[in-house]
Structures are given as C-alpha cells and as structure tokens.
Amino acid sequence: LTKHKNKHTQVQSDQPGMGGHLALQSKGAYRTPTIHGGLEDCGVSMSSVCFVSSPSSEGYRRGYVGTLAGSDRLLVGNETVTMQNLKTLAPHTWIRYMPWRRPTGDLEVKIDWHQKQAPGAHDYSHYYQTIDDLRDKILGATTENSKIVLQINNRLAVDDFTKFEAEQALRMSMEADISGLCKELEELTTAGADLEMQTEGLKEKLAYLENHEEEISALKGQGDKVSVEVDSAPALTAKTPSDMRNLVMVEKNLRRTGRMMTWFTSQTEELNQRSLATQSNCRFSPLATLARQRSPTGLEIKLQSQLNMKATLEGTLAETQACFRAQLTGPGTISSIQAQLSDICAGTKHQNLELEQETATYHSLCQGQDAYHQPARHQDGL
Template identity: 40%
Template sequence: MTTCSHQFTSSSSVKGSSCIGGGSSCVSSVLSGSSCRASSAYGLGGALCGSLVGRYGGGLGVGYSGGDGSLLPGNEKITMQSLNDRLASYLDKVHALEEANRELETKIHDWYQSQGPRPARDYSPYFKTIEDLRNKIIEATIENAQPLLYEHELTLSQSVEADINGLLGVLDELTLARTDLEMQIEGLKEELAYLKKNHEEEMLALQNQTGGDVNVEMDTAPSVDLSRILNEMCDQYEQIADRNPRDAEAWFLSKSEELNKEAAFNSELMQNSRSELNELWRVLQGLEVELQSQLCMKAFLEKSLEETKNRCCLQLAQIQEQICSLEEQLAQLRCEMEQQNQEYKILLDVKTRLEQEIATYRRLLEGEDAHPAPAAPSTPDCSAFSPAQLGLDVSSSNLLPLIIPINFLLFLIPLS
C-alpha cells in the first residue's frame, strides 16, 4: 500500500501540471502496478485488478480534466490514500471470501466422503452361523418329534392290531357258522338220499305185492302220501339251504358295511387326532420356548439374588466390624470413665483433707495472731502433704495441676 502511494507522488511530481491527462495515466499506471503486485502476492485473478484500475483511473482523469491545470499534492495524497484504503478493504474481502470458499470446499469434500458409497459389510459369517443354528433347531425338532412319532405309530399299530384281532374273531365266527351250515346241508342231503332210497324200496315192494291177482280188501286208514311229504320236506330243506347262504351273505355284507363305516370313522378320528396332535405339538414347542425363557430368567434372578446376598453379607460384615469397633470404643470409654470416676473420688477425698488441713492451719494462724510469740511464724511444711501419704498415685499427671495451686495457697496464707 505505501509503495503505491510513494510511486504516485513521485510520478505526479515529475509530471507536474504540463498535462491534464497525465494524472489519470499516472494513477492508472501506479494502480495497475500495485494491483499487479498485490495479485502476485495474494494469488488473485487479473479480472478484479483490471476492473478496479479502469474504474479508479477513469474517475481521476475526469476530475483533473475539469480543473484549472494545477494539481494539488494534498488532495492527491488524500485521494490516493482513500483509494489505497478501499483497495485494501476489497483485497481483505477477497481474501476472506477465498478462505470461506476453501472452508466450504473442505466441508463439501468431507460431506461427500461421509455420504459416499461405503464398502458393503461381509455378513457371510453371520449367515453361516444362522444356517448352523437353523440346522441345529431342525435336528433338535426332529429328535424331539421322533419319540412322539414312535408313540403315535405304536398307538396306531396297536389300534390296527386290535381291529384285526376283532375282525379275525368275526371271521372265525363266520367260518364256524358256514361250516355248521355246510354240515347241516350235508346231513339234510344224506337224509334226503336215505328217504329217497327207502321210498324206492317201498315202491318196489308195493309193486311186487300188487303183481298177482289176489284182491285183498281191508278197511284201513287212508295211507299217507309219502311222496308229497318227501317233496314238501325237500322243498323246505332246499328253501332252508337257499336261505342260509343268503342270510349268511347278507349278515356278512352288513358286518362288512359296519366295519367299513367303523374304519371310515376311525380314519376320520385318526385325522382329527393327528391335527390335534400337531396343534398340541405346536403348543408344546411354544411352552418349551417359554420354559427356556423362564429358566433363563430364573437363572438370571438367582444370579442377581446371589450377588445381592453376597453384597448384603459384605455390607453386614462391614457393619458388624463397625459395631465391634464401636463396642470396643464404648468399652474403652467405660473403662476410662470408671478410671476418671475413681480419680475424681480420690481427688475429692484429697480436696476434703486439704480443706480440713487449711481450716486447721487457718485456726492455728488466727490463734497465733491473737497471741503473738517472739518466734517468727513458720511456713507449713509442704512435704507433710505428699501424694503418697494422702493415698494418691504419684505417677498420675492429673494431680499436679491441683497440688501445685494448693501448695502455693498454703504459702500465701501466712502472708495474708
């Protein structure tokens, strides 16, 4: 800034007032030089320097062209200083804007780096763990379902065996009934053949008897028509023989239909049982999961209870130690209080004896004052009141503050 002003003044002093447009050219040249140096120093572009030089140079040229041809150095210096100040303010603003621009670029770069595409995380180990856990769950489900499947199949096999045994019993009954009917049919056939044979023999015998010319008339009961009876019997037996297979077949068909209905009912019941079993299995799995969660919660609560017990035991032990220490301190205080009480009693006894001795000495002194003797009054012997003679503990330091003032008092009594 100062270099520009000095160059301007030097150039104006050289140019003088010989040319009006010289001022503007000098200002423009000086400003251009200073601006170029500033741009080289601060790294600014040439466009801003050119615009500033053009505006300020043109303004000064017009101002000086309208004068009387004389240049005032004072006005030039003020104008140049104002121009330099404005240029410095503009350069400071440009520098601040560049600094703000760099900060914004840094923030934008950081934002792009933070918001940019991140490398995809590798979840393959988690997928493998999930697959292993899923396989374990499936295996555990299959293992848990095998006993139930075995029990279900065992129940079905037992029910089928029971049905087969029941049907075998029915089949045996039907076979026995059929055998009985066949035997009855054979017996009836034999009886029919026997009756036919007897009938033929009787017919032959009758024919032989009626072969001669002998007419015998007898009044007998009308003969029975054996052929008709035999035919009726044959018809009856044939009807019975025809009716028994039909009845057996109808009975067998009815029983078969009943068994089919029962089998259909049992199959439907089995389907319902299977659906109920599946539902119960799902409920069982849910209850097992809930049981596991409750067991985990129970274990956690037991652990927390154990930790709480340990913490409470520790606190209780600390409190017990504090109580023991306080009890020891209390016992010590009690001992000290008893000791101090004993010492107080001893001191009280000493005080009483000393008061008695003082009263005795006072009476003696008052008696000597009433009857003066030629001998000088003698001070009482302090050794007569030794702590050992008074029953005190010589090692006790608590008696010293009391014995010394009493001895001093005994010395002061004669002076009074």
C-alpha cells in the first residue's frame, strides 16, 4: 500500500493540452495555476478537492466542488478507489474547464501586460545634477550681483566725495573772490571819495583860473594904457649940496622905474604862458571829468551786484544757521534742564544751611537752658 500510495501521489491528465492544471497531492497543499501553462500542480487535500480559477469560472468551481463533496467518504481508507474515481472524474472536469481556460488566459495576459505597462517611479536622478548646477549658477550670479552693487555703491560714494570736495573748493574760491571784491569795493569807495575831492579841487582851480584870466585881461588893458613920459630936463648945475642930493635921488628913481618895467614885462609874459597852459588843460579836462563821472556809475553798478550777491549769501547763511539752531535745540533743552537742576541744588543747599542754622540755634538754646538750670540746682543743693 505504501508503494502504491507513493506511486499514485501525483496524477497527470492523459488528455492533450491539459497543461497539468489539476494535480493531487497527499500532503494537503495546492498551488494556483500560472499564466505560462505547462504541467503545474494544483493541490487537493485528502478530504476535498479545490479548483482555483478566475472569477468568471465561479459556477464551474461550485459544480466541481459539489461533485467531489459526495466522494469525501471514498478517500477515507481506500486510496485506490479514490484514484480511480478521480481518473473517471478528470475528463468530465476537463471538458467543463475548457470553455473557461481561454478567457482566463486572456485575462492573465492582460494582467501581465498591465503590470508591465503600469506607471512606475520615474528616475529623476539625472535632473539633480542640472539642479545643482543651476543652484551653483544662481549663487554665483547673486554673489556677482552683490559685488556689482557694492562696486556701484562705492563708485557713487567716491563720486559724492569728489563732488563734495569740488563744491567745497568752489565755495572756498567764491568766498575768497567775495572777500577780494569787498576789499576792491572798499578801495573803489575810497577812490571815488578821492576823485570827488579832486573834482571839487579842480572846479575851484578852474574858477580861480577864470578869475585869474580876468585879472590878466585887466592887467593887459592897464599895460596897454600905461605910458611912460620922461621930460629931459636941462642939465642942472649943483649949486648946493641939497640940489646934488635931489639929482641923485632922481637918477635912482629912474633906474628903479626901468627895473620895474623889465620886471613887469617878464611877469606879464609868464602870466600869458600860464594862461595858455591852463586853457589847454581846460580843453582836455571835460573829457577827463566825464570819464571820471562815468567811472562812479560803473562802480555803483558793480557795488549793487555785489550787494545782491551778499544778500543771497546772507539768506543761505541764515538758512544754515536756522538748520543748525534746530539741530542744537536738544543741547539747549539740556542746558535749561541743567540750569533748573543747579537752581534746585542751590535751593536744597540753602534749605540745608537754614536747617543747620536752626539746629545750631536749637542746640545753643538747649545749652543755655542747661547752663541756666545748673546754677539753680547748685543753689538748691546749698
């Protein structure tokens, strides 16, 4: 029996194309049929036979199980009969199984195809390198951008400093020019005053020369009218010393009159020359006076422009002073608070002094009362 049992533990179908989908084992385990076909096993226990197929073969599976359910009692103790019964049942089961084999095969093929064609996890590893490269490029671009921004800021700061230095130099030069123009303005005012004084002096001289010309014309008229007549007296004989003295005086007077005539003629010539020179100077003096009169007007125009510039500069100075005063309001408040604190400290010191004086007077009064009471006690003791 053992040999027969071991020999018939595995039963194969004699029908061609069955592919070994139905197999019995004495061990009680079974395997599902695969999609590859061939001779594979389907385990059936000793008490029942279980057929595994697709869900569409549910009716066949139920009929097959029902057929084998009645033969459960045949499997107990009589294995030869059981094997014969199975052999007789195998063709019937195969005939009933064949209509369901092709749909199950198609379904298995479709399942395999869908498993193969199912979407799997994509491999994005080749993108990681590009992402890292792009990140490196972005970091490099950001650093380069920050460097460029820093360079631009430095360049702007340098430009601002250069502009500040240029404006400061221009301001210093303008201040120097303004100070020089102020000095020139002062010099021009002094020169204008001097010119006014000179013009007044020249006017006085011109009036004096006009008067002098009138005097010269009067003297010329007098010189034309002067006639010197000398009567030749007969030769006198000095009879007496007094007569001789008179003759000598007459000769002296004649000589003196001759000298006076020569001096008068020389003086008249000099006066004529001076009058001609003054007349020539008076001809050119109006042009000079006009030029001198025009020069103060130009100087006044320059003075007005300088005064306007000074006013504008004073306005800018006032604005800057206002700004600085607004900035210095904080220290002003601090100084006022410090003054208040100093006043409070002085008040507290004064109060302390008053309290000290009061305490001193109180101590002195207390000492005086003690001194007054001590003699009284001494008298009481006596």
